[in-house]
Amino acid sequence: xxxxxxxxxxxxxxxxxxxxxxxxxxxxxxxxxxxxxxxxxxxxxxxxxxxxxxxxxxxxxxxxxxxxxxxxxxxxxxxxxxxxxxxxxxxxxxxxxxxxxxxxxxxxxxxxxxxxxxxxxxxxxxxxxxxxxxxxxxxxxxxxxxxxxxxxxxxxxxxxxxxxxxxxxxxxxxxxxxxxxxxxxxxxxxxxxxxxxxxxxxxxxxxxxxxxxxxxxxxxxxxxxxxxxxx
Numbered sequence: 001x002x003x004x005x006x007x008x009x010x011x012x013x014x015x016x017x018x019x020x021x022x023x024x025x026x027x028x029x030x031x032x033x034x035x036x037x038x039x040x041x042x043x044x045x046x047x048x049x050x051x052x053x054x055x056x057x058x059x060x061x062x063x064x065x066x067x068x069x070x071x072x073x074x075x076x077x078x079x080x081x082x083x084x085x086x087x088x089x090x091x092x093x094x095x096x097x098x099x100x101x102x103x104x105x106x107x108x109x110x111x112x113x114x115x116x117x118x119x120x121x122x123x124x125x126x127x128x129x130x131x132x133x134x135x136x137x138x139x140x141x142x143x144x145x146x147x148x149x150x151x152x153x154x155x156x157x158x159x160x161x162x163x164x165x166x167x168x169x170x171x172x173x174x175x176x177x178x179x180x181x182x183x184x185x186x187x188x189x190x191x192x193x194x195x196x197x198x199x200x201x202x203x204x205x206x207x208x209x210x211x212x213x214x215x216x217x218x219x220x221x222x223x224x225x226x227x228x229x230x231x
Contacts, residue, residue, distance in 0.1 A: 003087040003167065023089055026096040033103045040110045040145050049116035052147045052194045057119050060195070064130035066186035071133065073151055073183045080158045088165070094212050095161045101208040102153040102201075109200075115147040119191045134190055141192070148200035149193045155180035156205040164217065 008021070015021050081099075084092035109115070120143060124131040162168060162176045187193040209218075 006086055006089055008086075023093050023096075024085075026093065026100070027085075029096065029100040029103060033100075033107070036107045037145070040107070040114070041142055044110075044114045044144065046116055046142075046144055049114040049144050052115045052117050052196050053119065054194060054196050056195045057188070060188050062121050062125065062191055063189040064124070064126075064128065064134055066182075066189040067130050067134050067137070069179070069182040069186040070137070070151070070190050070192065072179070073155065073186075076158065076179060076183070077154050080161075084161070091161055091165060094164075095157060098157040098161065098208040098212045099154060101211055102150060102157060102204050105204045105207060106148055106150050106153065109148060110145040113147075114144065115197075116144045117146045117192075117194050117197070118143070119194060121191060137190075137192070146193055147197045148204050149187055149197040150201070151187050151193070152184050152198050152201035153204050153208075155183045156201065157208060160205070160209060160213070164213070 011021055011024075016025055080095060081092070084095050120138060124134070159177050159180045163173050165173075184198055187198065188195055
């Protein structure tokens with residue numbers, strides 16, 4: 001079933017308090033996140049950061065081709081936020097709240113337990129368009145503030161919201177879940193994150209799942225399951 005676009009005619013910043021447009025204020029979470037990201041990246045010295053590393057990191061080879069999924073993640077997130085904003089306000093509220101929860105949890109970790117990863121290759125084993133893109137990413141994105149991985153957290157948030165949307169086709173849900181999985185692998189194969197960063201994102205997402213869907217989605221399911229189990 002194709003959704004009709006949300007009517008934003010007449011919108012202005014002065015009307016953000018109106019119920020019709022109040023959900024747009026959730027986008028302000030991105031402004032707070034980017035401000036905190038800038039501060040943590042520039043005010044926390046690398047010497048204070050804890051190295052995040054495990055033996056499995058050394059067993060995972062560097063594969064620059066995975067940068068396609070790493071960079072594609074930006075479109076994945078922007079597309080999910082934009083689609084829900086313009087076509088499904090309720091889903092937008094769920095997704096954006098979920099993302100804000102992960103942002104707050106991650107930023108608290110970055111501030112009180114600053115982290116750094118040391119798995120990036122000293123030099124690329126070959127030169128191609130993928131390593132060229134990765135060189136830009138490495139130069140732009142410092143190896144600090146990595147645990148938990150927000151690449152992973154946002155991806156799981158999008159998949160969670162997508163899978164609960166009954167109006168979407170099964171192939172759309174499968175594609176979203178498959179792409180999210182590739183992103184989770186990509187952060188390790190392009191050496192932007194340790195496996196520990198990926199695992200640390202899971203409890204963060206669990207918190208988001210509980211706060212966003214615990215009361216209205218999971219609790220009714222648990223009650224129905226419990227009632228079926230009782231004679």
